């Protein structure tokens with residue numbers, strides 16, 4: 244989290260430029276919205292004596308599947324765990340290739356490598372920063388096992404086109420929907436489209452359980468494989484063995500993982516899910532106010548509208564054209580911080596990170612759209628706990644910087 248700067252620490256004002264208007268208190272980039280219901284549910288869970296995976300995790304899964312309209316939802320410890328289980332279940336094995344987007348968090352690429360497979364990075368669309376479906380065919384090889392689109396910032400990917408390519412070539416689609424709850428593509432919720440969709444309940448995401456994730460699927464075979472592999476490869480859930488009517492007997496079918504979500508976390512998730520649509524309405528309203536205030540500012544671009552879908556607005560990502568102002572993106576972020584506004588960058592694209600550069604030999608000029616975005620993007624705070632005054636402060640700060648550093 245960013246360091247809090249007070250007026251006294253603000254750098255000297257350039258000649259001819261007005262003193263920056265500084266918010267009294269630092270506005271963090273992200274803060275979760277937890278209420279008395281979540282607190283009471285956790286206390287009740289602790290009092291019940293059942294802390295690990297059990298009835299609350301099962302209730303969370305049922306509610307989540309009902310919310311999206313999918314057959315199966317499996318609660319796990321993180322979106323990273325969900326992605327790992329999903330790729331394993333669709334059959335990704337050593338030597339395989341998985342196509343994904345560079346505009347993502349490293350977890351998306353890491354889980355591919357955990358299975359001994361190779362992440363194949365396809366450039367993103369210059370406007371949406373989502374994987375460009377038009378580039379898929381050129382990157383498919385006989386070793387391609389899956390395509391992993393990432394719904395960047397909550398902007399739904401062009402799933403029709405991605406699914407058509409995947410079906411034609413008989414490869415699986417595992418969606419990284421860490422940003423995409425709730426989002427939709429042509430009237431269908433993200434989480435009901437690909438073979439498996441993976442959600443995150445990390446503390447900055449649109450709903451949270453502290454740490455947690457969910458894998459959704461309509462395929463019974465994939466659900467069964469993920470259910471087994473999420474808990475040691477065992478044939479039945481431990482909590483069923485310890486119920487009064489349970490039997491101690493179990494078998495192990497494979498070397499599984501330990502990815503089950505606790506009932507403590509699930510008890511938070513149940514209440515967060517109840518409020519998911521209300522949170523979303525608030526984020527939509529903030530996004531509308533930002534876009535109304537910033538559209539048409541020279542050198543700054545607002546997020547593009549969604550063509551035939553619903554944006555989850557996990558992130559509000561703006562872009563600063565190089566050379567348009569007398570300061571660059573990092574300078575802009577610094578000026579926001581001077582004004583006590585927390586902001587962030589999503590993401591440093593995978594192909595520019597040391598590990599991926601060294602392992603796969605990316606060079607300057609690779610993935611030009613993602614590379615260009617890397618130097619320009621910044622994310623403004625957008626979360627339901629923000630007051631109208633907080634939103635005004637962000638707007639005032641962005642306008643003041645954009646005007647004060649005009650060429």
Ligand SMILES: *Cc1c(COP(=O)(O)O)cnc(C)c1O
Nearest residue numbers: 321322323348350421443444445
């Ligand atoms: C947050 C995030 C993840 C990882 O989620 P965890 O629940 O923290 O494992 C994966 N992909 C993207 C795009 C993310 O933003």
